[in-house]
Structure formats: C-alpha cells, structure tokens
Amino acid sequence: MGKKWKKRKDDYTYKKSAEKGPVKAKKYLGQHFLKDEDIAQKIADTLLLKDYKNVIEIGPGTGVLTKYLLLKDLNLVAMDLDADSIIYLNHSFPLEHPKVLQGNISFQVIEADFLNYDMQTLFGKEQFGITGNFPYNISTQIVFKMLEMREQVPEFSGMFQKEVAQRICATEGNKTYGILSVLVQAFYTTEYLFTVHPQVFDPPPKVQSGVLRLTRKSDFELGCDEKLFYRVVKTAFNQRRKTIRNSLKTFSLSDNLKEDVIFDQRPEQLSVADFIALTKRIANDTV
Template sequence: MKHKHQQQDHKGTGGQQGKVRAKKHLGQHFLKDENIARKIGDTLSLEGYKRVLEIGPGMGVLTKYLLQKPVDVYAMDLDTESIVYLEEVFAPEHQLNTGRKEIFKVLEADFLKCDLHAIFGDEPFAITGNYPYNISSQIVFKALEWRYQIPEFTGMFQKEVAQRICEKEGSKTYGILSVLTQAFYEAEYLFTVPPGVFDPPPKVDSGVLRLRRKENFTLPCDEKLFFKVVKTAFQQRRKTLRNSLKSIGVPENIKEDAIFGQRPEQLGVDAFVSLVRMLEQEQ
C-alpha cells in the first residue's frame, strides 16, 4: 500500500462531519471529540520554537486549536479533499477577522517524502497531529533525523506504539523505537483515548504522548554506530548481544565483557552508549 493510502487515519471533523468524505480504503477514523482535540493542542509547550507542523489535519479539529496559539501553523495532508476543505474553512480572510497575525499554510504533501528544509529552512519547529497508525513509527524515525530542528514532538498514536516509545528497559515492549527516541528526547505518555471518540471507531485504544528534546541531545559516541548497534541488537532481541551483534564484528578481547551476555531489552540508553564506546575503542 502506498503512503498516499496510509497517511489518512484519524482525521478530525471539527464537528462538521460529512464535509470531507470518509474513505474506507484509507482506513479513516474521524476524531469527533472537541475536548480531546483541545487537549492535544495543549500538549505543546511553545518553548524554543515559533512554528508548528501538524501532520494529518483532516478537517481541522486540532488545527483550529493550534490557530489559537501564537505560532505559525503548517497543516500537512495527503488527502486532496481535506486540503480543499482546510483552505476554504481556514482561508486567510478568516484569520484576519480573528486578528491573528501568525502564518497559516496548508500543504499537500507526504511527510515521509517531503523536504522539511524547503519549508522551515534552518528554523526550529514542533510536530503534532493525530498520526496514521500504519506509518506512525516511520514518522518518529524521520523526526529523529531532524532532531536538531525539532525541540518538541507531541500527538496521538495507537496506544501500544505510544507506550512502546515511552517504555523503559526491562520490558518486553521496549525496543528500537524506545531506545532511539529516548536517546535524544524525554518521552512522556500523557493519556489514553478510547475508540468511541472516533467515527468510525478503531478497534484499539489510542494514546497521546509528548517528546521534549533533551538539553544535551548529542551522544558521547559515534551516533551512526549507535543507531546501527541498537537496530542490529533488537533484530534478534531474544539473543544475547554477543550473538546478535556478530554481523558488526565484536573484537575477541571484549567479547567476554558482562554487557555482551545481556539481551538488548536489558540495556538503557546509557548502557547502549557505553557499549558503542567500547566498540569504537577497538576499531
């Protein structure tokens, strides 16, 4: 399935259901609870940035609360019907009537493929939204690539994905997404959203989280090797690191270190950093 047929879940209706046709083949679930939309908008601290990128605005149930804040708002969607609707409902003249001076732009684009530098230059920006389940992990991975410009990332995921991102070591759900995200951001699970607030309701609960970039978000090791080690280790998570990291080539003289007798889910971010530094010193 192409991204265009994925990045459409959980669109807001803003109480005006029917304006944008729900497309069954896109698996759309329209958020209809105004209070939850407001709460998601309020997850943003607005500290360290003046621009917010909303992914998957749909019919603008979250967008309208973002527009009440003193930030430039960029609403990005793949659904042409949603784009047309947003441009009509939130037209520039409407913004002038409210006295709003900040920028508002509607962008028809695929977040996973678009050049964010073309939109934001070198300026910092936050990301929020009601993310499509199918590609939510990919959205986080791309955000991590842009971590130098993204001080904050909030929004709604499938509950188990949101929990996994925030999970600590020692848990069976702790994995690649947990380690890589928490290496650079403080991850906080905020609240659970039941299926009944969507139309049609999904089969699972949703969860809202907030990621705030750490004050010092550069690692004291080779970051590319860090990503490689974490991903390789969890690809065979039931094996000890001594076995799962064979493809990377662990030198014989450090193979017997106690850390290599552990499984990846037992290591926190700091332990993975120590592991990478150990490997670096032997290269």
Template structure:
C-alpha cells in the same frame, strides 16, 4: 461538506472537541515559532492550534481533506501543504528554522513519522500527538519491559518521552479497533551523543533484530574480539540495556574495531 475517511490512508477522524483541545494543549510553545500538524483531516485539532500564539502549518496527503480545509480555514490556506510528510523536504517551508510537530497520526505510518522527526531533531524541540496506544507506550517504555525496543531507545536517546493519556475508540469516526495514546517528546538540553551516531543506530537496530538472543550472539556481524565479548554487557539481551548502556556499548565496539 464532510470528508469520507479513507481506509488506505489509515484515517480515523477524531470527533471529540475536548480531546482535540487537550492534544493541542500538550505543546509548551517554547523554543519555536512554527508548528506542523500532520494529517489534519477536517481540522478538529487545527481549530485549537490556530488560536495559539504560533504559526500553524498543516501537511495533508488527502486531496478531499485539503479542499475541506481550504474552504473552512481561509487564513490557513497558504500554509496548507498538500504533500506526503514522509517524502516532503520540510525545509522548503521551514528553511532550517525550529518547529514543533503535532497530530493525530495515521497508525500505519506513525513509527516512520517518528524516525523522520529523529533525523530532523536539530530543528524539532517538541513533538506530541496521538498514536495507537501500544506504539505510544513502546516509545515511552523503559529497559526491562517486553515492549521496549528500537523505537524506545532511539527516541529516548534524544528526547524525554512522556505518555500523557489514553483515548478510547468511540471518539473517532470510524472507530479504530484499539485504544489510542497521546505522548509528548521534549528534546533534551544536550542531545548530542558521546559516541559515533551512525554506529549507535546500527548497534541498536542489529541488537533488537534478534531480541531474544544475548548481544554476544545478536551482534556477531560486528566481528568483535574475544576480549571484548568477554565483557559482561554482552551477556545481556538488548531489552535489558538502558539508553546510556547502549551508548557505552557503542563506545566499546568503536574502540575494539
């Protein structure tokens, strides 16, 4: 049997073995015993993960794919989670233990997958996989770039982000309309923030909501003092600030309140 790709789930099945192996090999296997693959479909990537010296779990929302995997990956069957990754409490399985994330991520939820991983960063030392190329580039982009944004800053605050390689549409069934990009996120040795974390997230998100404006204008809702707004950092636009500068900005705002 084969599984029919479902549009509403954003499924595009990878059918190039060499690309699947390359993605599986992006994991360093350092600092964790478990790996979770998101959206395995018919297991083209899973096949290479189960050969590695780690314990592979897969999470799949599509019942047809789950049936296929259970029939073709008998040893994996107890670790196939028929769940929605975005809604499922992963500690039901991992019990606060570290684990890596990997996958050929459905384009329509790929940013949400990253945001959920960031919330669980204490447990996720490594994260790699395939996104729409533009999203992978955005996550890895640096300040000064037009595509640098919320996802770039929040991810790079905690992880080193590397864009690894591009994958053309013709290795998928059905082929997507755009190129895909594979990236790797490696958690920083010290991934604690030297500022209020909740405030940091709020400053970054609010700043980029009006990315063409200077921070003096886009952060008006914070009711900043005139004294603080005179600081030259507020004359910049959000995409001009590095992660470190966003941390500094958060510290300044915290001191001002």
C-alpha cells in the same frame, strides 16, 4: 449559511458552513477522524511552544485539532495527503481568521506527503514543532523522519496507536522496550500523556490510541558514532531473545571485549546510556 468566526470565552472558533459536506475517512490513508472536541483541545495543549513558534500538523483531516492550534500564538502549517481534506480545510479555515488578519500568526494548508517533503522549504533552518492525529499506518515512519530532523524539532506530540505510543515511551526491562524506544530516547525525553478510546473517532479504530509528548534533550549529541549506534541497537533487538554476545556476532568483536558482563545481558535489559557506552567500546575494539 455563510462562514463566520464566533467569539467564545475570549477566543475564536470557526463555525463551519452548513453547505459544505463532510470529508469521508479513507481506509487506504489510515484515516480515523477524531470527533471529540475536549480531546482535540487537550492534544493542542500538549505543545508547550517554548522558544519556538513554527508548528506543522500532520494529517489534519477535518480540522478538529487545527482549530484549537489556531487559538495559540504560533505559525501553523497543516499538511495532508488527502485532497478532500485540503479542500475542506481551505474552505473551513480561511485566511480571514482573526489572528491571521491581525498578523499575529500565519497559516497555510499544504497537500503533500510529510515523509517525502523538504521541510526547509517551509521553515528554512528555524525550529519547529510537530503534532497531529497521526495515520497509524505510517506513524512509526513519521517518528524516524522526525529523528532525522531533530536539530530543528525541539518538541513533538500527538496521537498514535496506544501500543506504539507505549513502545516509544517504554524503559529498559519492559517487554515493549525496543529499537523505537532506544532511538527516540537517545535524543528526546518521552511522556505518555493519556489514552483515547475508539468511540471518539469516525470510523472507530479497532484499537485504543495514546497521546505522547517528546521534548528534545538539552544535550542531544550521542557522543558516539551515530551510524554505528543505530546498527548496534537494530542488530541487538532483531534477535532480542539472545544475549548481546550472540546477537552481535556479525560485528567480529575481540574475545577480550566479549568477556565484559554487558554481553551476558539481553537487549531489553540495556538502557540508552548502556547502548551508547557499548557503541563506544565497539568502535574502539581491535580484534
């Protein structure tokens, strides 16, 4: 059976070749392939694509999300470390896609490691969104890499292990609120969108998954020393059961500053704004 595009509901979806064998999930890559079409479409729809058109999909695997992204008005790069997935995607999503042929979108498949890839070789200084069913073993690293590129990333969405997604979106006072929560929310508005159960994956993971969306704040400048902010947040949460006064002992702060009531609180009690204000005060402190 040959390859062709099948029109459905005024859109095009790819009918894959029956002669092509399936890609097998690899445990060492943390792969769990989504097989639920409705959920794939819901994830594709999490991108609002406001004022940008470039998108990178991380870990496309068998392309269940890719095909719904290609129905949108965007320029898509699908990036995967798995050579088998790259071969499958190039076979299943050729350049003969109607929107590519019409010049409405561009599409390319790249075998590469997102964590070590220079994104400017793809998009230059243009804005781009990020999405995907992220490999759980590197999902947190993907978020930190995204934060480094935040000036170019107005929107980020996708699927994580549920507890990681909840941690990213947690607010102060919550037990899951931590380093990841504060650093992400300093620059992005977070939304936990919906939960995905294990049985819709092949193979099923041992945990539930969660889909979130991050939207960059209109004013995402901290207003304080960024390196110091990161250090304050990480040091405070590394001893989260202690008060700020005790967890920040290595900063050699003045006694006058440590008398402030904020130092009587534990890190999970401080909002992002509190951490920014604390960083400013520490920067101006003289022992």
